[in-house]
Amino acid sequence: MDVVSPELNSLLPDEIMDTEAIEDIPHPQPGGSAVQPEPSDDTPVPMETDTPMASEHLSLCSNATSAEHTKALATTTNATLSISSGSQLPISISSSSSSSSLLTFKPAMATSVASTKTTDSLTGTSISTSGLQRLTAPFTISAANHQIILNKVASAQATEAARSAGNSPQVIKQEGQKLLVTTIGKSGQPIVLQLPHTGGKPGISQTLGDNKSQATQFKVVTIGGRSELKPLMGSVGNQLTTLQAQQLKTVQIATKTAVSSAAPIKFIITKTVNSKGLSPQTSVSPVITGRVLTQSSPGIPSRTITLSEPLNSNMQSISGKKIAISPLKTPSKVTVVSVASPTSNASQKSIALPVNVALGQQILTVQQSTSGSPVKLTTGQTTTQNIKSVQSVTLGGVGGSQFKAIIPLTTQSNVQQIQVPGSRFHYVRLVTTTTASSSGHPSGPSTSSMQTAKPMVVSAGAVRMSVPIIPAQTVKQMAPKPLTSSTVVTTTQTQQRLIMPATPLPQIQPNFTNLPPGTVLAPAPGGGNVGYAVVPAQYVTQLQQTPFVTLASSSGFPASTGVQTQARLPLNGLSTAETTSRPRKPCNCTKSQCLKLYCDCFANGEFCNNCNCNNCFNNLEHETERLKAIKTCLDRNPEAFKPKIGKGKEGESDRRHSKGCNCKRSGCLKNYCECYEAKIMCSSICKCIGCKNFEESPERKTLMHLADAAEVRVLQQTAAKTKLSSQISDLLMRTTPVISSGGGKLPYTFVTKEVLEATCECLLEQAKKAEQTHQPQVEAERMILEEFGHCLMRIISSAGKAKADCASINC
DNA sequence: GAGTTTGAAACT
DNA sequence: CAGTTTCAAACTC
Numbered sequence A: 001m002d003v004v005s006p007e008l009n010s011l012l013p014d015e016i017m018d019t020e021a022i023e024d025i026p027h028p029q030p031g032g033s034a035v036q037p038e039p040s041d042d043t044p045v046p047m048e049t050d051t052p053m054a055s056e057h058l059s060l061c062s063n064a065t066s067a068e069h070t071k072a073l074a075t076t077t078n079a080t081l082s083i084s085s086g087s088q089l090p091i092s093i094s095s096s097s098s099s100s101s102l103l104t105f106k107p108a109m110a111t112s113v114a115s116t117k118t119t120d121s122l123t124g125t126s127i128s129t130s131g132l133q134r135l136t137a138p139f140t141i142s143a144a145n146h147q148i149i150l151n152k153v154a155s156a157q158a159t160e161a162a163r164s165a166g167n168s169p170q171v172i173k174q175e176g177q178k179l180l181v182t183t184i185g186k187s188g189q190p191i192v193l194q195l196p197h198t199g200g201k202p203g204i205s206q207t208l209g210d211n212k213s214q215a216t217q218f219k220v221v222t223i224g225g226r227s228e229l230k231p232l233m234g235s236v237g238n239q240l241t242t243l244q245a246q247q248l249k250t251v252q253i254a255t256k257t258a259v260s261s262a263a264p265i266k267f268i269i270t271k272t273v274n275s276k277g278l279s280p281q282t283s284v285s286p287v288i289t290g291r292v293l294t295q296s297s298p299g300i301p302s303r304t305i306t307l308s309e310p311l312n313s314n315m316q317s318i319s320g321k322k323i324a325i326s327p328l329k330t331p332s333k334v335t336v337v338s339v340a341s342p343t344s345n346a347s348q349k350s351i352a353l354p355v356n357v358a359l360g361q362q363i364l365t366v367q368q369s370t371s372g373s374p375v376k377l378t379t380g381q382t383t384t385q386n387i388k389s390v391q392s393v394t395l396g397g398v399g400g401s402q403f404k405a406i407i408p409l410t411t412q413s414n415v416q417q418i419q420v421p422g423s424r425f426h427y428v429r430l431v432t433t434t435t436a437s438s439s440g441h442p443s444g445p446s447t448s449s450m451q452t453a454k455p456m457v458v459s460a461g462a463v464r465m466s467v468p469i470i471p472a473q474t475v476k477q478m479a480p481k482p483l484t485s486s487t488v489v490t491t492t493q494t495q496q497r498l499i500m501p502a503t504p505l506p507q508i509q510p511n512f513t514n515l516p517p518g519t520v521l522a523p524a525p526g527g528g529n530v531g532y533a534v535v536p537a538q539y540v541t542q543l544q545q546t547p548f549v550t551l552a553s554s555s556g557f558p559a560s561t562g563v564q565t566q567a568r569l570p571l572n573g574l575s576t577a578e579t580t581s582r583p584r585k586p587c588n589c590t591k592s593q594c595l596k597l598y599c600d601c602f603a604n605g606e607f608c609n610n611c612n613c614n615n616c617f618n619n620l621e622h623e624t625e626r627l628k629a630i631k632t633c634l635d636r637n638p639e640a641f642k643p644k645i646g647k648g649k650e651g652e653s654d655r656r657h658s659k660g661c662n663c664k665r666s667g668c669l670k671n672y673c674e675c676y677e678a679k680i681m682c683s684s685i686c687k688c689i690g691c692k693n694f695e696e697s698p699e700r701k702t703l704m705h706l707a708d709a710a711e712v713r714v715l716q717q718t719a720a721k722t723k724l725s726s727q728i729s730d731l732l733m734r735t736t737p738v739i740s741s742g743g744g745k746l747p748y749t750f751v752t753k754e755v756l757e758a759t760c761e762c763l764l765e766q767a768k769k770a771e772q773t774h775q776p777q778v779e780a781e782r783m784i785l786e787e788f789g790h791c792l793m794r795i796i797s798s799a800g801k802a803k804a805d806c807a808s809i810n811c
Numbered sequence B: 001g002a003g004t005t006t007g008a009a010a011c012t
Numbered sequence C: 001c002a003g004t005t006t007c008a009a010a011c012t013c
Helices: A156-164 A537-545 A576-581 A620-636 A698-742 A753-772 A777-810
Strands: A002-004 A058-062 A079-084 A091-095 A102-105 A114-119 A126-131 A234-238 A246-256 A264-274 A291-297 A300-307 A333-340 A349-351 A361-367 A375-377 A392-394 A415-419 A426-430 A454-460 A463-469 A497-499 A532-534 A645-647 A655-657
Touching: A698 A753, A698 A777, A753 A777
Parallel strands: A058 A079, A058 A234, A300 A375, A333 A361, A349 A375, A392 A532
Antiparallel strands: A079 A091, A091 A102, A102 A114, A114 A126, A234 A246, A246 A264, A264 A291, A291 A300, A415 A426, A454 A463, A645 A655
8 A cells, every 4th residue: 555645635736626717828839729728528629749848837827816916937948837826825836947847836926925846856846835835745656556655755766666657756845735736647648737847848837816815725736647747738717716614716727738739738626725714613515616637639639637526515514513534634635536547548538536525625536548548537427437346545644653543444335446447546436335336327438427425424522524425436535624624535744644555555554553542444345455444533433423324334344354443442441332422521731732641632532522621732623733742642652542441461351550550649549540540450560659449458448338339329319219200200190080080189289399309308318328227229229119109108198188188078 | 619639641 | 761840630628
């Protein structure tokens, strides 16, 4: 498996949506050809050729202010990308090397808050940004293993491997997750979109407009890489749309080779950017729609890749706290779902690319066809691509020891691997079990489409998880992050996200040794394909609680795998049911920001919820810090998040503290002692002084007896009250008809509040009496019941007497 | 509710 | 690894 660098997510566009207002900006071409706006339909477009184009223009502009702030720079040998976004984010990108492209995002204005620097090393591309937009997540896409390798730092080996595989490794550095540059492609395949491009090509002029405030994030997405860089000409149109506090951006990128004047390539990405100011409770309607990717080369039928997705109303329905399966995200994260290139030589293909955004996350799915086969990608459709049961969902984590939950995808219907013949990459698809049977509706032999994902809302306590559920044949994307963001298949800088291989790759198996409580790992049964979904424990718990979706099935889940199947590991020796059913105690942290083990919430792998803490960072809004803290804790103690109370040795049923206590003054008979608190006795591993928490300890016995007595008393009181109420109700039910028929005074008139209170007092006194005499519980209950019987007799007697009196009076 | 005690966690 | 400090819960008043 390949590990996706933590920053992968950040590299992807925040939101992608379809926009009708995408402007196709023609680019001056030496050949005189201009990029033509790609029609939404499947109209073939001339293919681009590998020949470097004389000039490249990539413009990102917002509709509103593009004209005002757009800045374009173009050189014959250098590619310059300028991005202007409204008044806030003018960015210029320039590529200065023939063999490498340097993208530099420069603030066009003095007030610009973000600058991006991109360098293409070894064809790899590194992009660094500063300010609000910084990229620090280089990744490498390698098709060698049918894998997408996203490395934190593209290693030379990986890069070389990727290059040898025919791909253009891209090294991306991003900070702030604003810019995405990726190359996914296959050598010899004239696909796609590449940013930046190798030198020797005409400069790139990119204009980016952004109406968005500082939260605006621009991400450059390059699709279709090959060993040799391809000329890129792109235009980006930026739209600002209000969608539940989200901002939508449209990025349109068109690439055109110099040789093929008639081979315009157009790639349109619509981005939806979440407002960072949104609170976790804010409902976010993930929406991704419409993107167009067009590519053409001379002599080759043009390829049109359209990424469009209708607004998913279902996802919008999510309200309150929402959590995508992958909470490890910061707001406005984008997920790349899949990349593939079919070998079919179909002259034209329509591929639906499901781009789902849930809770501020975006998922970008791109399929690429083999060279020579024109392809059109259209979202919201079914796909005819080969799909295998593979699921890979990474929800993030910190380093190798992040909170992980692997969503078991038990049936192939749940998860499907989209494998395109000839494709070096595997598509991973998560589908619902209910609709998995449907294989989609191929619109044509070469058409693949994906259905709109359905949102899955899971509520657990105050936290709700929203997971888009995509029917069969669709990519399942789950974004567990409340409004901020989460990603299914992505990585962030501080949270490492793993993309599991569609096919079993032992070398990339995640390290499960340090999984904190709540980790759930589940292999996808069947087909030898293994899929993992890594999600935070709490999310898994919530997922399992959801009535909407069944994410896991015990069947086919081999226990021998050693994978933990429970959503939440026992905490402090308590069973999962106990921990989940019992309300969590709110913390009161003031200085630790709830990011240290001092905080019980944090220590239990939970988010703070309804706590009394101050300056809490143990929430999705501070996922980065949280993940960092988790990593720190795990670095300090790999078992920091494991339950402290485990089983004793040799199968003894007694639980014991894993580390033992160190009490000095409490005698281990107060809740200061973790052993005592867990209601277990101290063991040999304890270092306590003056311990009285052992089997024969008289103090302990007394204490336990008192505690038990108190507990019994409470239980008895509760039981007595319940029984009394029941008896009284029953009495009333039985006596009412008699009284009614007799026309006399209703006996329940005598069951007044005072009578009830007196009865309860009598019962309580009996309970006290039993307690004082150290009666066993059974005997105590008997005594109370006897007293209750006496009370009833008195009530009945009084009622009967009253009735008799009434009757005599009436007569 | 404020203050104290306590021991785990964190730090040195 | 040991000593010290920090921290939040447990406890007391």
